[in-house]
Amino acid sequence: MSGPAAGAKSPQAGGPRPPQPRRPGGRPPGPPPRGGLPRLRITLPERLPLRAVLIAVTALAVLVGGGSWAVYGSSWFRAERVTVGGTVQLTPAQVERAAGVPLGGALVSVDTGKARKRLLAALPRIKDAEVARSWPHTITVKVTERTASAVLRTGSRFTEVDRDGVRFATVDRAPRGVPLVQLTPDQSAGVQHFGTKRLLQAAIAVSADLPQSVHGKATAIRVRSYDGITVELTGGRDVLWGSAEQGARKAAVLSALMTARPHATHYDVSAPTAPAASGS
Template sequence: MAGGTTAERGARPKPASGHPGEGGGGGRFRLPRPRLLITLAAAVVVAGGVLWALYGSQWLRVAKVTTSGTEVLSRAEVESVAAVPLGEPLVSVDTDGMESRLRQKLPRIDSVEVGRSWPDGISLKVIERTPALLIGKGAKFIEMDADGVRFATVDKAPAGVPLLKMSVGRTAGSDRFGTERLMREAVAVRSELPAPVARDTRAVRVRSYDSVTLELTGGRTVMWGSGEDGTAKARALTALMKAVPKATHFDVSAPTAPAASGS
């Protein structure tokens, strides 16, 4: 029997129409457009060029080191410990590791910032510790900063830095305050002194937590007491020295009732 009936022919699905790959085209694979391929290729070339410039070229390699902020330390000493890898790609320099090494091997360094100076330099910005007090050690001196950190031993006492004299005896409650605690108290007292008094202070004597005495030029002394109420004591001492300039002993251990004696 040739062909189907009219009803059968009408029931057959019609061929899919439209562009290739649409509808019943079987989901054919579509090639990327040429413009997209060009963009991707350009991105790969740029990325490769950047990587080559950073790691492979001679343009961005470490060629010089700049050091600033040194006072007691020499630049040569700092740069020797830093061990900057000359000739290496600048981008690969371990700046964090360099900072850690400098602080560890040079305790005089309070802080240091290692930075990249493009296109070919490394910068070392150093801040050294400043001695607040000195501790005698035979014929030498140990420098201690305002945080109580003992960071260096020197042969000669730096000018203007008071000597810490510890003469702690056995008193009631003395077990509560060890040597380290008393040293921190002495440093705290030193940091509270008015500038003129600080310049004239030759020694800070500690007998107990409540007995810190300043030894000034001209045979003058100041009974400071404990490290508490430092700001109030500094104000009282300044006023007392102006009121009784020829006095040789000042007592501000009770800042609300300061006293002076001697002439």
């Protein structure tokens, strides 16, 4: 019976492994990958030719320099005009002057944030503004103007006040359809507690809460106390509003009441759960 020579150790028994063939370059082949697919090795050159590196750096510098010159130094992207949108009472020329956008220089150099700040500081009628670049030659300005919810008499002139209580303009004539706030406070402890500023804010809130069908007919809002606000309407009519609280509910009740009693001269929604109308 033939077999391995006595004393010979097989690789399974822990004996020396037979020599393995070497690849060109001196490295023995690694174990075959799972799945039986050969491994691919891609060898990149360790160093690029110096000439290629210089050419790449030069090309990049030309691109960066050319782009910077095109944006900052050429006439391709100059700030040449300002366009204005959103004006109602203001004119585009007023807005453009207040923005103070420098023309003739690079469009990218225009500080849009500073232009917006100049607008808001110079024109209180502007509630908000957007200033942006419109390539290649334009700065666009879009403004949102404040809307008067009430006016205050200031001597022979009128001060417009928006729904936030901001006094933003003084005009010679009161805007049509905007009620005049008349502060005629009594000397009660409530008035001393709230002060005229709080009473004015309450009047502004009432004006903002009036139904659209009624707002244009309101001629004045008389304020005697915090819960003593009366709205005067055209045709000698009036509405006892009470306090500025529950404004939306009072507005809905007033609309329904005026529909049911269109010829009444006095409406009372100070207690919206128990409204009343009188006169004819």
